[in-house]
Amino acid sequence: MLRLTLCWALCAAATPGWAEQLVAARTIRAQTVLAAEDVQVEPGTRAGTFTEPAEVVGLETRVTLYAGRPIRISDLGKPAIVERNQFLPLIFLKGGLTIRTEGRALERAGIGETIRVMNAASKATVNARLAKDGAAYVTQ
Template identity: 35%
Template sequence: MRTLTLIAALVLTAGPALAGPVTLRANPVDEDGRVTLGDIFEGTGAASGVVVASRAGPSVVFEAGQLQALAARSGLQWSNPQNLRRVVVRNAALAPGAVVPAAASAARPAAPAGATMSVLTYARNLAAGDVVQPEDVVWTDVQAHLAAGGGPSDAEQVIGLSARRALRAGAVVGARDLAAPQVIARNDTVEVAFVAGGVTLTVTGRAMRNAAVGEPVTITNLTSGRQIEAVATGPGQAVAGPQAQVARANAAQYALR
């Protein structure tokens, strides 16, 4: 009896002991719409085939905390060393470098009467100013004539943007519905970082205008009164100098962190 008790205790404690760290893949993709831990992480071992989501459109977006919890359920540990806010898993056929058949790259032919097509729609009502979260949009089949021309082809394109006006659940997502959310408002106190040659200098100033991530913003130095041309990178944060051009060119990357 004592031996059985010891064996049971070892079994119950084996899970956490065997839990190991995993690394996020550089470009997570799936091939069949079933997103597994192995599609997302390297080093998943026996948990590689665990399905954590179904992809209905070109991509599926996870919150970083959500991914950590999903990994932990299978005894895996992801520390998120890059402090990412979200992780996007794409259709392997549409990932950068994928070979797309000529027929698939051709212009989409006109849909016949009564045909349906998959489009991105709002999963809930959004008020003006609400920021779109991964769970706020869903792929839905609608009558082809209801699909908005020029609508987003990837959920990643709209997540993190804010609603220009009130939007109702079930409505097709349109490019004019959304805008980059403002992270700096006029007269806000802003920390401006100047990065050059591996050295970072930080000054505090006051914003002269509103700005979204990646937009230029003029900051007045509170100490000297001089104006600094910077680029917004987050709430109350901006960069100046050579790094400003990098921030402006990679606005979406900053917004996802």
């Protein structure tokens, strides 16, 4: 009996305590900016998930979040300021040279994200980083 009690005590000590994870309070469609009431904290652990509501408030869902399921880091991103097919300033920077033209965003994106943009004049596609001002900057 002592051996069984000792074994149980050692197993219990080796088991990590439950941490908390963030789950969706309801089903939330993609491209929704999250508010505090959209999430809830539940016991459990899963790698790559959020643990605090403050971490996700103001972020946008990249996929549909289902009620009661953990919210993964890859499910959220910065709110989009550019929509697919939207025209935007396309700015090429190299050394002291700056070229401004018009481009068309080929995907939705938020500030600081790198997206594909098609040069409206040449139809060439480039990768550009989206700035706070809504312009796409290409640096080479």
